[in-house]
Amino acid sequence: MSARQYPWDLREVPWSDRPEFTRGLLDGTPLLSWGIGPRDKLATRRQLRAMGLRPGGQDPAAVLYFRCRKAGKKVYAELFLIERAKPVRPMTPGRAAALDKAMTARRTCRQCGETGWAELPRAHRTCEACRYSLGLPPDDYLHDYLSGTPTLTADEHAALDAVPDNVIPLRRPSAVDGSWTSRKGVA
Ligand SMILES: [Zn+2]
Numbered sequence: 026m027s028a029r030q031y032p033w034d035l036r037e038v039p040w041s042d043r044p045e046f047t048r049g050l051l052d053g054t055p056l057l058s059w060g061i062g063p064r065d066k067l068a069t070r071r072q073l074r075a076m077g078l079r080p081g082g083q084d085p086a087a088v089l090y091f092r093c094r095k096a097g098k099k100v101y102a103e104l105f106l107i108e109r110a111k112p113v114r115p116m117t118p119g120r121a122a123a124l125d126k127a128m129t130a131r132r133t134c135r136q137c138g139e140t141g142w143a144e145l146p147r148a149h150r151t152c153e154a155c156r157y158s159l160g161l162p163p164d165d166y167l168h169d170y171l172s173g174t175p176t177l178t179a180d181e182h183a184a185l186d187a188v189p190d191n192v193i194p195l196r197r198p199s200a201v202d203g204s205w206t207s208r209k210g211v212a
Contacts, residue, residue, distance in 0.1 A: 031049055031058065031090070033048065038055050038086075040067055040087075040106060041063075048090070051101070057088065057104070062089055067104040068107050069103065070105065073105060073107070073110050078110035083106065083110070085104060086104055088102065089104050132144055134150065134151055135149070135150045136155035136159070157171065
């Protein structure tokens with residue numbers, strides 16, 4: 026029979042005057058298992074946020090570990106002292122604008138400057154079309170969706186989109202004056 030990975034350990038902790046039972050230290054921080062942490066003194070970052078608080082620069086007072094069934098693994102969560110948390114800073118127009126700009130930059134391709142609706146990969150922030158025209162690395166997932174080699178260069182593709190001067194743009198046939206055939210002679 027193997028020993029417990031995290032045996033019980035009575036030690037001094039920042040949230041209590043008396044020694045409390047912990048599961049030892051994890052990188053110098055007291056480690057707690059599920060259910061032994063005081064919920065009125067310790068909270069995760071998100072629990073603080075729900076209370077309108079933020080850690081405010083403090084280091085985590087403890088680390089909670091538990092097995093997450095959904096993730097299928099052991100999860101470690103940083104716990105902060107509620108009494109040392111600070112209120113969330115209010116949103117100002119300048120701060121909102123700065124956040125908006127930062128979020129837009131994440132969706133903007135650095136090659137073509139186009140802004141899409143999804144965040145682009147952090148490594149390069151390049152859209153799929155640009156990655157394809159720049160040449161895909163051999164292990165890129167786009168190879169699963171594309172086959173063959175491009176037959177047109179980027180400039181030739183752009184030329185396809187432009188409407189040449191000698192072509193009359195198509196117009197929708199209106200219900201008033203009939204069919205496409207009646208428009209053939211229009212110059
Ligand atoms: Zn692009």
